[in-house]
Amino acid sequence: MKRSLALLALTAALAAPFAAQAHRAWMLPSATTLSGTDAWISIDAGASNQVFVADHAPLGMDNLVITAPDGSTVAPANMMRGQYRSTFDLHLTQPGTYKIASVSSGMSASYALNGENKRWRGAATDFPGAIPAGATDVRATSNANRMETFVTLGQPSETVFVPTGRGLELLPITHPTDLVVGEEATFKLLKDGQPAADMEITVARSGARYRDNPDDITVKTASDGTFSILWKDAGMYWLNASQRTDATDSRPASQIQYTGIMEVLP
Amino acid sequence: MSSPVRKFPLLVSTALLSAVAGPGLAGDLSVSVDLPRLNTAAYHRPYVAIWIEQPDQTAVRTLAVWYQVAAGRGGEGEGKDWLKDMRTWWRKGGRALTLPADGVSGATRAPGTQTVRIAAARLSNLPAGQYNVVVEAAREQGGRELVRVPFRWGGNAGRTSATGSTELGTVSVAVTR
Numbered sequence: 047m048k049r050s051l052a053l054l055a056l057t058a059a060l061a062a063p064f065a066a067q068a069h070r071a072w073m074l075p076s077a078t079t080l081s082g083t084d085a086w087i088s089i090d091a092g093a094s095n096q097v098f099v100a101d102h103a104p105l106g107m108d109n110l111v112i113t114a115p116d117g118s119t120v121a122p123a124n125m126m127r128g129q130y131r132s133t134f135d136l137h138l139t140q141p142g143t144y145k146i147a148s149v150s151s152g153m154s155a156s157y158a159l160n161g162e163n164k165r166w167r168g169a170a171t172d173f174p175g176a177i178p179a180g181a182t183d184v185r186a187t188s189n190a191n192r193m194e195t196f197v198t199l200g201q202p203s204e205t206v207f208v209p210t211g212r213g214l215e216l217l218p219i220t221h222p223t224d225l226v227v228g229e230e231a232t233f234k235l236l237k238d239g240q241p242a243a244d245m246e247i248t249v250a251r252s253g254a255r256y257r258d259n260p261d262d263i264t265v266k267t268a269s270d271g272t273f274s275i276l277w278k279d280a281g282m283y284w285l286n287a288s289q290r291t292d293a294t295d296s297r298p299a300s301q302i303q304y305t306g307i308m309e310v311l312p
Numbered sequence: 313m314s315s316p317v318r319k320f321p322l323l324v325s326t327a328l329l330s331a332v333a334g335p336g337l338a339g340d341l342s343v344s345v346d347l348p349r350l351n352t353a354a355y356h357r358p359y360v361a362i363w364i365e366q367p368d369q370t371a372v373r374t375l376a377v378w379y380q381v382a383a384g385r386g387g388e389g390e391g392k393d394w395l396k397d398m399r400t401w402w403r404k405g406g407r408a409l410t411l412p413a414d415g416v417s418g419a420t421r422a423p424g425t426q427t428v429r430i431a432a433a434r435l436s437n438l439p440a441g442q443y444n445v446v447v448e449a450a451r452e453q454g455g456r457e458l459v460r461v462p463f464r465w466g467g468n469a470g471r472t473s474a475t476g477s478t479e480l481g482t483v484s485v486a487v488t489r
Binding site for chain 2 (some may be wrong): 079080081082083085200201202224255311312
């Protein structure tokens with residue numbers, strides 16, 4: 047079983063299951079703060095250069111997990127895959143905060159066989175047997191991606207904030223559906239359940255099409271994994287952190303990513 | 313301690329509750345809100361929330377919420393889905409309330425000067441001190457505006473006011489002895 051594989055970096059385009067690295071994957075809820083006894087929202091999901099602008103590719107929704115305030119899993123309704131965005135509806139029937147997440151993990155690899163370049167992608171457990179004997183230039187990367195957004199009916203709750211301890215995750219200190227202009231919000235980035243220190247978070251705001259400068263900002267996590275953002279403008283925000291780790295003798299290269307989508311109200 | 317909390321739809325911090333002012337400070341609180349007459353193609357009466365906050369903007373108590381409490385004649389749907397459009401009130405306290413609530417919920421009001429009078433008995437556990445009355449109006453296909461009027465509770469009678477510029481006219485707060 048054991049092959050003397052040089053596990054090297056895979057090209058960026060192969061590494062990200064959401065979309066090519068140059069494009070940003072996003073989910074866009076039609077509302078994040080709702081009142082009443084029940085409510086419907088609609089969510090678009092795509093990947094594009096400008097966040098929330100559906101002009102490139104729809105997002106696969108195979109790994110969608112919607113968690114209700116009581117911890118139960120909720121099925122999306124009216125799922126549709128369009129040319130440039132996927133879309134689905136969500137019926138909120140419980141008071142509290144819902145988490146809408148797309149979580150994926152696995153292995154991707156490229157190799158050469160008989161002079162031909164091949165690609166493979168699948169579950170990590172399938173990887174050992176996936177590369178044919180005689181393959182050369184094997185380059186494998188393990189991937190763990192999480193993208194999530196939060197929606198609250200009535201009063202915000204925190205039951206859906208429990209980290210899994212796998213990959214990059216965000217632990218809200220400020221509630222992600224309680225963000226307003228002029229106030230500072232603090233979050234904690236975790237890597238495999240531990241504080242992710244000294245990592246860059248890219249923060250992009252909706253509506254970049256209607257201004258000359260995208261106004262992306264970058265913040266860095268402190269040693270305890272926390273970072274803060276003072277919201278200067280209302281809008282839908284896209285927060286992203288990613289980390290590549292080169293292969294070692296014992297493990298393949300890895301690519302982990304977190305994306306959070308949050309709304310800041312005026 | 314729990315019975316006065318249940319009696320009113322209160323948003324009182326525990327610190328406030330533990331410092332309940334004695335009687336003798338009683339006075340009525342009267343809030344007058346000028347709702348401007350707006351010439352727009354599709355005018356709907358604004359939803360309005362009126363609440364008391366501390367000077368640091370911590371909500372103390374909701375005094376009134378004017379909205380479409382129940383589905384009305386003419387196909388008007390129930391309005392609770394849009395309570396969140398009074399964004400500041402919703403965040404500071406509205407979302408913690410169970411509505412409709414007696415003495416708080418009310419129908420939307422027509423343009424003109426609308427007055428809410430809060431009897432002293434309803435404010436008997438409001439400690440003396442400096443507060444704001446906040447009025448927030450949000451209108452369908454219209455704007456949202458917030459007006460803060462500082463007032464002093466538990467002292468002399470007084471009248472203070474502030475004026476909005478779009479969705480609200482003059483808001484005046486009178487404390488009577």
